[in-house]
Amino acid sequence: xxxxxxxxxxxxxxxxxxxxxxxxxxxxxxxxxxxxxxxxxxxxxxxxxxxxxxxxxxxxxxxxxxxxxxxxxxxxxxxxxxxxxxxxxxxxxxxxxxxxxxxxxxxxxxxxxxxxxxxxxxxxxxxxxxxxxxxxxxxxxxxxxxxxxxxxxxxxxxxxxxxxxxxxxxxxxxxxxxxxxxxxxxxxxxxxxxxxxxxxxxxxxxxxxxxxxxxxxxxxxxxxxxxxxxxxxxxxxxxxxxxxxxxxxxxxxxxxxxxxxxxxxxxxxxxxxxxxxxxxxxxxxxxxxxxxxxxxxxxxxxxxxxxxxxxxxxxxxxxxxxxxxxxxxxxxxxxxxxxxxxxxxx
Amino acid sequence: xxxxxxxxxxxxxxxxxxxxxxxxxxxxxxxxxxxxxxxxxxxxxxxxxxxxxxxxxxxxxxxxxxxxxxxxxxxxxxxxxxxxxxxxxxxxxxxxxxxxxxxxxxxxxxxxxxxxxxxxxxxxxxxxxxxxxxxxxxxxxxxxxxxxxxxxxxxxxxxxxxxxxxxxxxxxxxxxxxxxxxxxxxxxxxxxxxxxxxxxxxxxxxxxxxxxxxxxxxxxxxxxxxxxxxxxxxxxxxxxxxxxxxxxxxxxxxxxxxxxxxxxxxxxxxxxxxxxxxxxxxxxxxxxxxxxxxxxxxxxxxxxxxxxxxxxxxxxxxxxxxxxxxxxxxxxxxxxxxxxxxxxxxxxxxxxxxxxxxxxxxxxxxxxxxxxxxxxxxxxxxxxxxxxxxxxxxxxxxxxxxxxxxxxxxxxxxxxxxxxxxxxxxxxxxxxxxxxxxxxxxxxxxxxxxxxxxxxxxxxxxxxxxx
Numbered sequence: 132x133x134x135x136x137x138x139x140x141x142x143x144x145x146x147x148x149x150x151x152x153x154x155x156x157x158x159x160x161x162x163x164x165x166x167x168x169x170x171x172x173x174x175x176x177x178x179x180x181x182x183x184x185x186x187x188x189x190x191x192x193x194x195x196x197x198x199x200x201x202x203x204x205x206x207x208x209x210x211x212x213x214x215x216x217x218x219x220x221x222x223x224x225x226x227x228x229x230x231x232x233x234x235x236x237x238x239x240x241x242x243x244x245x246x247x248x249x250x251x252x253x254x255x256x257x258x259x260x261x262x263x264x265x266x267x268x269x270x271x272x273x274x275x276x277x278x279x280x281x282x283x284x285x286x287x288x289x290x291x292x293x294x295x296x297x298x299x300x301x302x303x304x305x306x307x308x309x310x311x312x313x314x315x316x317x318x319x320x321x322x323x324x325x326x327x328x329x330x331x332x333x334x335x336x337x338x339x340x341x342x343x344x345x346x347x348x349x350x351x352x353x354x355x356x357x358x359x360x361x362x363x364x365x366x367x368x369x370x371x372x373x374x375x376x377x378x379x380x381x382x383x384x385x386x387x388x389x390x391x392x393x394x395x396x397x398x399x400x401x402x403x404x405x406x407x408x409x410x411x412x413x414x415x416x417x418x419x420x421x422x423x424x425x426x427x428x429x430x431x432x433x434x435x436x437x438x439x440x441x442x443x444x445x446x447x448x449x450x451x452x453x454x455x456x457x458x459x460x461x462x463x464x465x466x467x468x469x470x471x472x473x474x475x476x477x
Numbered sequence: 478x479x480x481x482x483x484x485x486x487x488x489x490x491x492x493x494x495x496x497x498x499x500x501x502x503x504x505x506x507x508x509x510x511x512x513x514x515x516x517x518x519x520x521x522x523x524x525x526x527x528x529x530x531x532x533x534x535x536x537x538x539x540x541x542x543x544x545x546x547x548x549x550x551x552x553x554x555x556x557x558x559x560x561x562x563x564x565x566x567x568x569x570x571x572x573x574x575x576x577x578x579x580x581x582x583x584x585x586x587x588x589x590x591x592x593x594x595x596x597x598x599x600x601x602x603x604x605x606x607x608x609x610x611x612x613x614x615x616x617x618x619x620x621x622x623x624x625x626x627x628x629x630x631x632x633x634x635x636x637x638x639x640x641x642x643x644x645x646x647x648x649x650x651x652x653x654x655x656x657x658x659x660x661x662x663x664x665x666x667x668x669x670x671x672x673x674x675x676x677x678x679x680x681x682x683x684x685x686x687x688x689x690x691x692x693x694x695x696x697x698x699x700x701x702x703x704x705x706x707x708x709x710x711x712x713x714x715x716x717x718x719x720x721x722x723x724x725x726x727x728x729x730x731x732x733x734x735x736x737x738x739x740x741x742x743x744x745x746x747x748x749x750x751x752x753x754x755x756x757x758x759x760x761x762x763x764x765x766x767x768x769x770x771x772x773x774x775x776x777x778x779x780x781x782x783x784x785x786x787x788x789x790x791x792x793x794x795x796x797x798x799x800x801x802x803x804x805x806x807x808x809x810x811x812x813x814x815x816x817x818x819x820x821x822x823x824x825x826x827x828x829x830x831x832x833x834x835x836x837x838x839x840x841x842x843x844x845x846x847x848x849x850x851x852x853x854x855x856x857x858x859x860x861x862x863x864x865x866x867x868x869x870x871x872x873x874x875x876x877x878x879x880x881x882x883x884x885x886x887x888x889x890x891x892x893x894x895x896x897x898x899x900x901x902x903x904x905x906x907x908x909x910x911x912x913x914x915x916x917x918x919x920x921x922x923x924x925x926x927x928x929x930x931x932x933x934x935x936x937x938x939x940x941x942x943x944x
Contacts, residue, residue, distance in 0.1 A: 147781065147784065150781060151784060151785070154785075158793070158794070162797055288499075288931070291927075292924055293920065295869045295870070295927045296869025296873060296926065297916075297920045297923065298880075298919060300877070300880065301920075304912055304916070307904055308907060312904075312905065312907050313907065319905075409786075412786060412789070415789065415792065416788075416880060416881065430789055430792075431881065434793055435796075445789075446786070446789060449789070450785075450786070453784055453786075
């Protein structure tokens with residue numbers, strides 16, 4: 132029964148993923164085609180430099196033939212639906228291929244390599260941030276939930292509302308202005324000083340470069356997490372079993388940690404798991420401002436240079452991870468709450 | 478529901494709302510924003526700026542990257558604020574053969590430690606007009622720093638920047654005062670305006686000391702015959718500090734930009750959230766009410782959109798299609814309707830089973846009548862709260878797209894101002910008056926809507942108030 136439920140959720144997730152890849156492929160089609168065509172023109176012009184003993188007429192014929200060859204090789208002469216289809220299939224089979232312009236640090240143009248270089252940096256910054264925010268946020272939320280309308284609770288609510296419409300990248304700009312130029316205690320961006328130090332000194336330098344972006348994101352993000360946890364906890368505190376527990380004389384601390392936190396766990400876990408999975412996408416603008424060469428920065432570079440293979444692959448990986456997060460949560464829910472897998476509708 | 482009922486309902490709502498302090502703060506801030514959005518046009522120093530924001534010539538008289546005027550209170554060396562000198566004293570002399578000489582005297586009270594960056598004299602009129610500019614200094618000396626023949630035509634005013642076109646005049650002035658000091662000055666590096674507003678002293682080139690007092694700037698124009706005419710000239714003082722919020726590197730007045738941005742932030746925020754919440758509520762009700770295939774399709778679309786990463790998607794679509802602000806609004810709507818869908822959907826599932834819906838159906842009401850007349854009114858209050866709560870992130874999304882240079886460049890939005898600040902190095906050069914106000918405005922407006930939305934939410938969902 133449970134196996135069947137897991138299988139159904141997984142298949143459903145995979146189908147959603149396939150549909151989304153088709154959406155991306157359709158979106159990128161026109162850009163990808165024009166970029167590919169100009170790339171072919173360039174390549175053929177390069178080749179033509181080598182054809183020395185040809186008359187101009189022969190040369191033109193040969194150039195046209197080469198172009199036609201390449202165009203059919205890249206499926207550019209296929210009808211539109213088939214082009215969209217083949218790009219989707221290539222992405223779905225993780226055949227990401229080569230980028231059009233962006234290179235990895237070793238000069239390689241393999242998309243997997245380029246993403247593999249950027250991904251760890253994003254994880255170090257954003258996944259750490261989400262983990263920290265979740266840990267501190269849960270603690271703060273519980274504390275705020277203990278005394279609703281108390282001083283701390285109101286501070287959390289107010290700061291949540293303030294940070295709600297506060298762009299993280301603006302706070303990043305202010306942080307750099309304040310702590311890199313006016314009071315120069317942190318570097319203004321990048322991964323390390325140049326040249327990069329090695330060994331223990333290198334680790335310290337990396338942490339030093341990490342601290343300002345991490346602190347900025349943490350200070351901005353922690354309030355809304357605390358507020359969310361506070362709301363989850365508060366709505367559970369109104370349940371009958373809490374009243375029953377209190378009536379039995381269970382201590383307030385035990386009610387909070389033993390009863391309420393336990394029933395709040397699925398909701399808090401949803402928040403944490405989705406946060407961790409989506410943190411891998413990084414933040415396009417904040418990475419740009421701190422000059423942090425992660426996935427977000429790579430994505431924006433790809434947007435500017437029309438590098439469709441990179442765009443397609445980053446989006447595909449991000450979507451896949453989000454999808455995995457959702458399916459995983461559904462499966463865990465089904466395990467925790469047997470009612471879900473019978474009803475089918477969560 | 479008749480008018481009396483709704484009035485009473487409104488009054489009850491207001492009594493309850495006025496108990497939520499943060500909601501009142503939100504409404505107050507919002508009121509200021511709406512007021513400035515509607516009437517800001519008449520409060521800003523550059524009223525036509527809306528159509529000239531990207532127009533370099535419109536802003537050319539302002540100083541570049543000047544801090545706000547009030548920074549003078551905190552700085553040891555006071556700079557001249559930018560201002561206009563108008564309504565000069567006019568002396569008319571009639572000469573021979575129909576010739577008229579007009580001398581315009583401008584009083585300039587100079588009490589600052591730093592000379593103006595520039596003085597811009599604007600002459601307008603018609604005909605070949607010889608003109609000269611003299612400066613009467615408080616120490617009694619007079620320097621004629623500029624003299625030329627102007628060919629004025631209607632609609633083509635002449636613009637004389639003293640810092641650019643009076644190097645010779647200023648050097649001559651110093652020579653007439655003190656030959657030795659003049660010989661120390663490098664004629665290619667001379668700053669004429671600084672010279673004219675400084676004490677004549679041996680190291681005046683490297684370390685000028687301002688000569689404070691009342692200056693008179695005299696513009697004399699000779700009108701050759703009655704066929705020709707001139708208008709009264711004006712002088713713009715381009716200072717070290719400027720306006721309420723200073724200027725940016727393109728010499729634009731930032732306060733004007735901020736006030737103009739209010740209108741767009743309100744339009745983008747409110748329009749987008751109203752459209753997306755209405756669509757979300759409508760689809761939620763329809764999916765829940767009809768069920769079956771409709772439910773399946775709408776829910777699948779919801780899940781698809783919910784999974785799309787908003788900002789990467791907006792950025793890539795903006796980069797490909799270069800949307801106008803209206804297209805961008807529709808694009809953001811495509812994402813934001815999901816915000817209210819799920820809650821409305823589950824609420825509508827319950828309401829659909831209520832007896833009054835059944836009764837209405839038994840009386841022969843059609844599906845749409847039930848949806849519009851019975852289900853929507855119950856869910857409407859909820860949608861007001863979600864509208865207000867959606868606005869902050871909508872404004873941030875527009876600003877983010879603009880910050881990356883992918884927004885609609887024909888509007889003046891806070892994101893556009895911040896984009897200019899970021900790309901022109903405001904952060905590295907510590908031009909805080911260019912970075913803080915637009916972001917603070919975004920934050921304040923977001924905050925006011927968040928306060929308002931949370932207050933509405935508290936009243937409509939009293940469950941979270943206490944335990």
